[in-house]
Amino acid sequence: MKKTIFFILAAVVVVISYMPLFFGGYVYNEEQAMRRFHPAYTGDKLYEKIGDQHKLIVWHDGHVKIVTAVESKWGLLHRVKNAVVLEHRTEEGPFTRIWSASRNGDGMYDTLLAVETLEPNSKKILVTNEPWEDKLIDNLDQIKASSGIYIEMDVEQGYAVEYESLPYGQTGGFIFRSIDAEGNIISVHP
Numbered sequence: 001m002k003k004t005i006f007f008i009l010a011a012v013v014v015v016i017s018y019m020p021l022f023f024g025g026y027v028y029n030e031e032q033a034m035r036r037f038h039p040a041y042t043g044d045k046l047y048e049k050i051g052d053q054h055k056l057i058v059w060h061d062g063h064v065k066i067v068t069a070v071e072s073k074w075g076l077l078h079r080v081k082n083a084v085v086l087e088h089r090t091e092e093g094p095f096t097r098i099w100s101a102s103r104n105g106d107g108m109y110d111t112l113l114a115v116e117t118l119e120p121n122s123k124k125i126l127v128t129n130e131p132w133e134d135k136l137i138d139n140l141d142q143i144k145a146s147s148g149i150y151i152e153m154d155v156e157q158g159y160a161v162e163y164e165s166l167p168y169g170q171t172g173g174f175i176f177r178s179i180d181a182e183g184n185i186i187s188v189h190p
Helices: 002-023 030-037 140-146
Strands: 045-050 054-060 065-073 077-086 095-103 108-117 124-128 150-154 159-167 175-179 185-189
Touching: 030 054, 030 065, 030 077, 045 159, 054 108, 054 159, 065 108, 077 095, 077 108, 095 175, 095 185, 108 124, 108 150, 124 140, 124 159, 150 159
Parallel strands: none
Antiparallel strands: 045 054, 054 065, 065 077, 095 108, 108 159, 124 150, 124 175, 175 185
16 A cells, blocks of 8 residues: 555656646746756846736846746746847947747737837837838827837836737837837837
């Protein structure tokens, strides 16, 4: 009887140990997920935003800033779903933006949007995809009416991040606008 209980317990331990391997690369904690994605992960979190099923983390590895979307399943299993490097393209300007999208199989794209702003008056980042020729629209009501995508992200600690499922035809061509507390456009970044 004791041998049977021992073997049952041993089997349960083995199943629990290897269970994440059968769920598409999940691991038991967020730290392991981050290290699996980037072995040099140091845990230097600059900003963190917790969503329903995703945690968005801005962290620094000593060289670059990386924005990572960590997906949690049942609150027990974790994996990195998407990540982007947030770096200045030039030394000019106080605004850095990046986005990444991956198809999720439903005709939608899981899209990670990330902004770092050094503009002290910036309270929101507005992400749209309205068509534009030579002159950008500067009226927020007109922008909303002519855009397929209209996402407002709050700026916290100089960062604004969002993880959204967007329709196939609307993913891309994003225009990022920095908005102050009164709703005025501070800067535009197509």
